[in-house]
Amino acid sequence: MENSKKRNDYSDSRFAVAPMIDWTDRHCRTFHRQFTRHALLYTEMVVADAAIHGNRERILGFAEDEHPVALQLGGSDPAKLAEAARVGEAMGYQEINLNVGCPSDRVQSGTFGACLMQTPGVVAACVHAMKQAVALPVTVKCRIGVDDQDTEVALDDLAGAVFQTGANALWVHARKAWLKGLSPKENRDIPPLDYDRVYRLKRQNPNQFIGINGGIQTLDEAVKHLNHVDGVMLGRAAYQNSMLLLDVDTRIYGDDGASASIGAIIDHMCDYADAHIVRGGRLSHITRHMVGMFHGAAGARRWRQILSTEANQANATSAVIRRAFEAIQTTPAEEAA
Ligand SMILES: Cc1cc2nc3c(=O)[nH]c(=O)nc-3n(C[C@H](O)[C@H](O)[C@H](O)COP(=O)(O)O)c2cc1C
Structure with missing residues (x-):
């Protein structure tokens, strides 16, 4: 299959395969790329320190023909995230994304991931530093809230902070994360999905790119979401049933070029x-x-x-x-x- 080109316009990111630790490594992305030229593929989350100090080829290496590929970073220190974003840009990624959705204990002990939903000011400082550091789109992936936060307030506050600093997109996993008492796996299933909350956010921010994620199983569902938001992101369904990616180019991008056999x-x-x-x-x-x-x-x-x-x-x-x-x-x- 012909290689995908790097993108200049974020509005092309209508369909994404979610960042998934241990799953969306370079081999997985190479495999997914055979099904679709257009889908945006995310890396696993890479902690900023690992991007800066780790073995770059092993942790961040990828092939040109995986593009378009976005690097997801984890962290909450603006200077480190800026440095890690620079490393990502130099490695050839075409977008840098900040993880504000992962609820694992390991991530919480580093005070990043989903617990950053409670400190939109810190997220804004991180996005600002990353935007200053690179010429690439800088985006955020978040939840609608954590614990007993009011999701109307929490998501508005987070989105306001993120867009004020010029972030290019916000991808929202449309459920809360509970920071205590649920495993990361349970946090992907148990808190109820609230797609309407994300649709409302889009209505309030018509000029910003807002993507939706969580529980989307089919391209029929994805197409319906696109009536309300700018992008759809599939995680487990894309991984566990990769054949559904075969119709992404025609159904989501209107590209009738022959899909791969x-x-x-x-x-x-x-x-x-x-x-x-x-x-x-x-x-x-x-x-x-x-x-x-x-x-x-x-x-x-x-x-x-x-x-x-x-x-x-x-x-x-x-x-x-x-x-x-x-x-x-x-x-x-x-x-x-
Ligand atoms: C194995 C696995 C690993 C994940 N790792 C990450 C990650 O590194 N960063 C992140 O933002 N979300 C991560 N997630 C969450 C997904 O990106 C996505 O938000 C979640 O699975 C909900 O989407 P889905 O219902 O389409 O799977 C992970 C999910 C799974 C199943």
Whole structure:
């Protein structure tokens, strides 16, 4: 598939795959890119200190043909975030995003992530410093509130602070985070979704880019959200059922250019996997992101089984992917899961 170009206009970011730690690494993004030229792909969250002091190639390295890719940073120190944003810009990312939504204990102990919903002034200082440091779009991903905050007030305050400093977009996970008592996983499911709250924010800020996230399962739902907000961001559905990304370019971007064939995606991932193995990597680094590719299709169980067992063996090569794909091609349609 033709490489995506870097973007100049944030309004092209109508569809994004969410930042997901341990999931949206460079191999995952390369895989997702085979389905859609246009979707904006986010990195996992990278803590500012790691971006500044860590092994840059290992933590931040990516390939040109993953673009458009946004780097998500975690932190609450404006100077460090500015420095980390500079590093991201130099590495070639096309957007820097600040995480104001992650509720894990580890993140809270560093006083960043979702607990920053309580200190919009700190978020504003961070965004300001990042904007000063780079020429790229600087964006924020947040919740509608935390704990017993009134979401009408908390989200307005956060959005006001963020946009006042010139942030280019606010992506809102449309549920609260509870900082005590819920695990990060529970915090993605238990607090109720409130899409209307995000729609209201958009109505109050007609000239700002506001994207919605949380619980969106299908492109039909995504298209409906786009009647109310500027962008939609899918996390788990995109990862667990990557095939839905195949229609993003036509349905969300009106780009009728031929979408990739499944065979071409498999071929590309086989070549990519073998090149990774030649460099000393393991097949499973790549195939672990592909397990959901045939979600619900005939042969999907066998596909999953082959990828999750054989790909872990030492010396596994792309032949495993081809064997798994054969199971898809040879299973009669009536056996669909
Ligand atoms: C495994 C996993 C890791 C996540 N890591 C991050 C992260 O690094 N940064 C972030 O802002 N959100 C993170 N999230 C939250 C997602 O970006 C998203 O907001 C959330 O899953 C809700 O969207 P969904 O219902 O479409 O999955 C993570 C979610 C999952 C499932």
